[in-house]
Amino acid sequence: MSKYTQDKNYIYYKNTDIPKNKLNIRNQMILEAKERKLLLGGYEYFHNNLSESTIFDEKYFKELHRKTFGKLYDFAGKYRTVNISKGYITFCQVRFLEQTSKDIFKKLEQDGYLKYYFSKPKEEFAAKISFYMCELIALHPFFEFNGRITRLFFDMIAAYNGYEYIDYEDTLKMVGGDNKFIKASIDCMAGNENAMYRIILKGLKKAE
Ligand SMILES: Nc1ncnc2c1ncn2[C@@H]1O[C@H](COP(=O)(O)OP(=O)(O)O)[C@@H](O)[C@H]1O
Ligand SMILES: [Mg+2]
Numbered sequence: 291m292s293k294y295t296q297d298k299n300y301i302y303y304k305n306t307d308i309p310k311n312k313l314n315i316r317n318q319m320i321l322e323a324k325e326r327k328l329l330l331g332g333y334e335y336f337h338n339n340l341s342e343s344t345i346f347d348e349k350y351f352k353e354l355h356r357k358t359f360g361k362l363y364d365f366a367g368k369y370r371t372v373n374i375s376k377g378y379i380t381f382c383q384v385r386f387l388e389q390t391s392k393d394i395f396k397k398l399e400q401d402g403y404l405k406y407y408f409s410k411p412k413e414e415f416a417a418k419i420s421f422y423m424c425e426l427i428a429l430h431p432f433f434e435f436n437g438r439i440t441r442l443f444f445d446m447i448a449a450y451n452g453y454e455y456i457d458y459e460d461t462l463k464m465v466g467g468d469n470k471f472i473k474a475s476i477d478c479m480a481g482n483e484n485a486m487y488r489i490i491l492k493g494l495k496k497a498e
Contacts, residue, residue, distance in 0.1 A: 300372050300433075301365055301433045301434070303316060308321060309321075309363060309365075309433070309434055310363075310364075311362045311363055312361065312362055312363065312364070313362065324362060325359070325362070325435075328358055328359055328361065328362060329358060329438055329442070331358065332354065332357060332358030332359075332442060333442065333445070333455075335357060335358075336354060336357075336442070336446050337446065337449060340446060340449060340450055344446075344450065345403055346398065346403040346404065346405070346443065346446070346447055346450075347395055347398070347399065347403065348391055348392070348395040350443075351395070351426075351439070351443055352367050352368075352369075353367065354439050354442050354443055354446075355367050355432055355435060355439045356368075358435075358439070358442070359435060363434070365432070365433045365434070368432075369387055369388070369391070369431045369432065370384065370387070370430075370431060370432060370433045371384060372384060372433075374430060374433075377476070379476060379479055381428060381429065381430030382428060382429045382430060382431070387429070387431060390429055391429060391431055394422070394425045394426065394429060397425075398422060401418060403447075404418055404419070404422070404447050404451070405447075405450060405451070406451075407451040408451050408452050412491065412494055412496075413491065415451065415453075415494065416487055416490045416491040416494055417487060419444050419447070419448075419456075419490050419494075420483050420486040420487040420489075420490045421483060422444075423440060423444060423478070423486055423490065424475075424478035424479075424483050424486055426440045426443070427440065427475045427478055427479070428478065428479050437471070441456065441458070444456060444490075448494065449497075452496060452497055453494055453495060453496055453497055454494075454495045454496070454497050456490060456493040456494060457492075457493040457495065458471060458489065458493055459492070459493065461474070461489050470485070470489065471489065473485065474486040474489055
Protein backbone atom coordinates (compact mmCIF):
# COMPACT_ATOMS: atom_id res chain seq x y z
CA MET A 291 0.00 0.00 0.00
CA SER A 292 1.39 3.37 -0.89
CA LYS A 293 0.61 6.79 0.46
CA TYR A 294 1.10 8.13 -3.06
CA THR A 295 -1.91 8.17 -5.30
CA GLN A 296 -0.10 8.62 -8.61
CA ASP A 297 2.89 7.04 -10.28
CA LYS A 298 3.45 5.17 -7.10
CA ASN A 299 5.71 2.53 -8.53
CA TYR A 300 8.03 4.93 -10.22
CA ILE A 301 10.79 5.05 -7.62
CA TYR A 302 9.44 2.46 -5.20
CA TYR A 303 9.81 -1.28 -5.15
CA LYS A 304 6.59 -2.70 -6.51
CA ASN A 305 3.61 -2.30 -4.17
CA THR A 306 5.67 -0.82 -1.33
CA ASP A 307 6.60 2.55 0.15
CA ILE A 308 10.26 1.56 -0.03
CA PRO A 309 12.22 3.61 -2.54
CA LYS A 310 14.58 1.67 -4.79
CA ASN A 311 18.00 2.20 -3.28
CA LYS A 312 21.64 1.57 -4.14
CA LEU A 313 22.07 -0.86 -1.25
CA ASN A 314 18.93 -2.72 -2.27
CA ILE A 315 17.61 -2.51 1.29
CA ARG A 316 14.03 -3.80 1.33
CA ASN A 317 13.44 -3.63 5.06
CA GLN A 318 11.71 -0.39 6.03
CA MET A 319 13.20 -0.19 9.53
CA ILE A 320 16.74 -0.78 8.32
CA LEU A 321 16.27 1.76 5.55
CA GLU A 322 14.84 4.35 7.92
CA ALA A 323 17.76 3.88 10.30
CA LYS A 324 20.14 4.37 7.38
CA GLU A 325 18.28 7.52 6.31
CA ARG A 326 18.43 8.91 9.84
CA LYS A 327 22.17 8.40 9.89
CA LEU A 328 22.62 10.04 6.50
CA LEU A 329 20.47 12.99 7.56
CA LEU A 330 22.61 13.52 10.67
CA GLY A 331 25.68 13.37 8.41
CA GLY A 332 24.08 16.00 6.18
CA TYR A 333 23.43 18.28 9.15
CA GLU A 334 27.03 17.92 10.28
CA TYR A 335 28.52 18.46 6.84
CA PHE A 336 26.47 21.52 5.95
CA HIS A 337 26.77 23.05 9.39
CA ASN A 338 30.54 22.69 9.28
CA ASN A 339 30.55 24.33 5.88
CA LEU A 340 28.44 27.36 6.75
CA SER A 341 30.33 30.57 6.12
CA GLU A 342 29.65 34.16 5.20
CA SER A 343 29.90 33.22 1.55
CA THR A 344 27.19 30.54 1.81
CA ILE A 345 24.34 31.38 -0.54
CA PHE A 346 21.00 29.71 0.16
CA ASP A 347 20.03 29.42 -3.48
CA GLU A 348 18.49 26.65 -5.57
CA LYS A 349 21.90 25.07 -6.19
CA TYR A 350 22.49 24.87 -2.44
CA PHE A 351 19.01 23.45 -1.86
CA LYS A 352 19.58 20.66 -4.41
CA GLU A 353 23.05 20.09 -2.99
CA LEU A 354 21.56 19.46 0.46
CA HIS A 355 19.53 16.65 -1.05
CA ARG A 356 22.32 15.27 -3.25
CA LYS A 357 25.05 15.21 -0.62
CA THR A 358 22.79 13.93 2.15
CA PHE A 359 21.11 11.07 0.31
CA GLY A 360 23.37 10.46 -2.73
CA LYS A 361 24.96 7.36 -1.20
CA LEU A 362 21.57 5.69 -1.11
CA TYR A 363 19.48 7.06 -3.96
CA ASP A 364 19.96 7.79 -7.65
CA PHE A 365 17.28 10.47 -7.45
CA ALA A 366 19.28 12.45 -4.87
CA GLY A 367 19.75 16.07 -5.87
CA LYS A 368 17.41 15.82 -8.85
CA TYR A 369 13.95 17.23 -9.16
CA ARG A 370 11.15 14.75 -9.76
CA THR A 371 9.85 13.92 -13.23
CA VAL A 372 6.39 12.70 -12.21
CA ASN A 373 3.40 14.39 -10.63
CA ILE A 374 2.84 13.59 -6.97
CA SER A 375 -0.24 13.80 -4.77
CA LYS A 376 -0.69 13.14 -1.08
CA GLY A 377 -4.14 12.97 0.41
CA TYR A 378 -6.24 15.42 -1.57
CA ILE A 379 -3.25 17.57 -2.39
CA THR A 380 -1.45 17.61 -5.74
CA PHE A 381 1.92 19.28 -5.52
CA CYS A 382 3.34 21.53 -8.25
CA GLN A 383 2.92 19.89 -11.63
CA VAL A 384 6.12 18.68 -13.20
CA ARG A 385 5.72 20.93 -16.24
CA PHE A 386 5.77 24.00 -13.97
CA LEU A 387 8.37 22.75 -11.52
CA GLU A 388 11.58 24.25 -12.94
CA GLN A 389 10.05 27.69 -13.50
CA THR A 390 8.21 27.78 -10.17
CA SER A 391 11.41 26.82 -8.37
CA LYS A 392 13.33 29.58 -10.18
CA ASP A 393 10.59 32.06 -9.18
CA ILE A 394 10.75 31.06 -5.50
CA PHE A 395 14.54 31.29 -5.34
CA LYS A 396 14.48 34.60 -7.23
CA LYS A 397 12.21 35.96 -4.53
CA LEU A 398 14.48 34.52 -1.86
CA GLU A 399 17.42 36.26 -3.54
CA GLN A 400 15.49 39.55 -3.37
CA ASP A 401 15.08 38.80 0.35
CA GLY A 402 18.86 38.53 0.68
CA TYR A 403 18.57 34.73 1.06
CA LEU A 404 17.38 35.47 4.62
CA LYS A 405 20.98 36.15 5.67
CA TYR A 406 20.29 39.34 7.58
CA TYR A 407 18.08 38.31 10.48
CA PHE A 408 20.73 38.10 13.17
CA SER A 409 19.52 41.20 14.95
CA LYS A 410 16.01 41.54 13.56
CA PRO A 411 12.89 40.58 15.52
CA LYS A 412 12.26 36.86 15.71
CA GLU A 413 8.69 37.38 14.49
CA GLU A 414 9.93 38.83 11.20
CA PHE A 415 12.31 35.93 10.71
CA ALA A 416 9.59 33.38 11.53
CA ALA A 417 7.21 35.04 9.06
CA LYS A 418 9.78 34.86 6.28
CA ILE A 419 10.72 31.27 7.04
CA SER A 420 7.11 30.13 7.14
CA PHE A 421 6.38 31.91 3.87
CA TYR A 422 9.23 30.15 2.06
CA MET A 423 8.57 26.90 3.90
CA CYS A 424 5.04 26.93 2.48
CA GLU A 425 6.33 27.73 -1.00
CA LEU A 426 8.78 24.83 -0.93
CA ILE A 427 6.19 22.46 0.51
CA ALA A 428 3.82 23.29 -2.33
CA LEU A 429 6.66 22.85 -4.81
CA HIS A 430 7.55 19.42 -3.35
CA PRO A 431 10.37 19.19 -5.88
CA PHE A 432 11.99 15.90 -4.94
CA PHE A 433 10.67 12.36 -5.17
CA GLU A 434 11.30 11.91 -1.45
CA PHE A 435 12.68 13.78 1.59
CA ASN A 436 10.96 17.05 0.77
CA GLY A 437 10.06 17.51 4.43
CA ARG A 438 13.48 16.62 5.76
CA ILE A 439 15.47 18.62 3.19
CA THR A 440 13.24 21.68 3.44
CA ARG A 441 13.65 21.64 7.23
CA LEU A 442 17.43 21.12 6.84
CA PHE A 443 17.50 24.13 4.51
CA PHE A 444 15.83 26.42 7.04
CA ASP A 445 17.84 24.95 9.90
CA MET A 446 21.00 26.04 8.07
CA ILE A 447 19.50 29.49 7.52
CA ALA A 448 18.55 29.61 11.21
CA ALA A 449 22.06 28.55 12.27
CA TYR A 450 23.56 31.16 9.95
CA ASN A 451 21.54 33.83 11.74
CA GLY A 452 22.63 32.75 15.21
CA TYR A 453 19.69 30.49 16.04
CA GLU A 454 19.54 26.87 17.09
CA TYR A 455 18.04 24.42 14.62
CA ILE A 456 14.27 24.94 14.62
CA ASP A 457 12.70 22.82 17.34
CA TYR A 458 9.61 21.16 15.88
CA GLU A 459 8.88 19.50 19.22
CA ASP A 460 5.93 17.13 18.86
CA THR A 461 4.74 18.56 15.54
CA LEU A 462 6.55 15.84 13.57
CA LYS A 463 5.26 13.01 15.72
CA MET A 464 2.94 10.82 13.65
CA VAL A 465 -0.52 10.30 15.07
CA GLY A 466 -2.65 8.07 12.85
CA GLY A 467 -0.81 8.83 9.62
CA ASP A 468 -0.80 12.54 10.33
CA ASN A 469 1.02 15.15 12.37
CA LYS A 470 0.80 18.86 13.13
CA PHE A 471 3.46 19.71 10.55
CA ILE A 472 1.46 17.95 7.81
CA LYS A 473 -1.73 19.70 8.97
CA ALA A 474 0.11 23.03 8.78
CA SER A 475 1.36 22.03 5.31
CA ILE A 476 -2.20 21.36 4.15
CA ASP A 477 -3.22 24.78 5.50
CA CYS A 478 -0.25 26.29 3.67
CA MET A 479 -1.45 24.85 0.41
CA ALA A 480 -4.87 26.35 1.02
CA GLY A 481 -3.13 29.73 1.40
CA ASN A 482 -3.15 29.89 5.19
CA GLU A 483 0.34 30.16 6.72
CA ASN A 484 -0.81 30.74 10.29
CA ALA A 485 -0.22 27.27 11.70
CA MET A 486 3.20 27.04 10.04
CA TYR A 487 4.12 30.47 11.38
CA ARG A 488 3.21 29.43 14.91
CA ILE A 489 5.26 26.22 14.62
CA ILE A 490 8.30 28.14 13.36
CA LEU A 491 7.98 30.99 15.87
CA LYS A 492 7.75 28.54 18.76
CA GLY A 493 10.69 26.53 17.41
CA LEU A 494 13.11 29.43 16.94
CA LYS A 495 15.53 30.02 19.76
CA LYS A 496 18.70 32.08 19.72
CA ALA A 497 21.86 30.03 20.17
CA GLU A 498 23.69 30.74 23.45
N1 LIG B 1 -1.57 15.52 2.71
C1 LIG B 1 -0.61 16.43 2.57
N2 LIG B 1 -0.90 17.64 2.12
C2 LIG B 1 0.04 18.59 1.98
N3 LIG B 1 1.32 18.41 2.26
C3 LIG B 1 1.67 17.21 2.73
C4 LIG B 1 0.74 16.17 2.89
N4 LIG B 1 1.37 15.10 3.36
C5 LIG B 1 2.66 15.49 3.46
N5 LIG B 1 2.83 16.74 3.10
C6 LIG B 1 4.07 17.52 3.04
O1 LIG B 1 5.03 16.69 2.44
C7 LIG B 1 6.12 16.48 3.34
C8 LIG B 1 6.62 15.06 3.23
O2 LIG B 1 7.21 14.93 1.96
P1 LIG B 1 8.26 13.78 1.71
O3 LIG B 1 8.84 14.01 0.37
O4 LIG B 1 7.69 12.46 2.03
O5 LIG B 1 9.39 14.17 2.78
P2 LIG B 1 9.91 13.33 4.03
O6 LIG B 1 10.11 11.92 3.52
O7 LIG B 1 11.16 14.01 4.43
O8 LIG B 1 8.85 13.42 5.08
C9 LIG B 1 5.56 16.79 4.72
O9 LIG B 1 6.55 17.25 5.58
C10 LIG B 1 4.55 17.87 4.43
O10 LIG B 1 5.17 19.14 4.39
MG1 LIG C 1 8.63 10.66 2.78
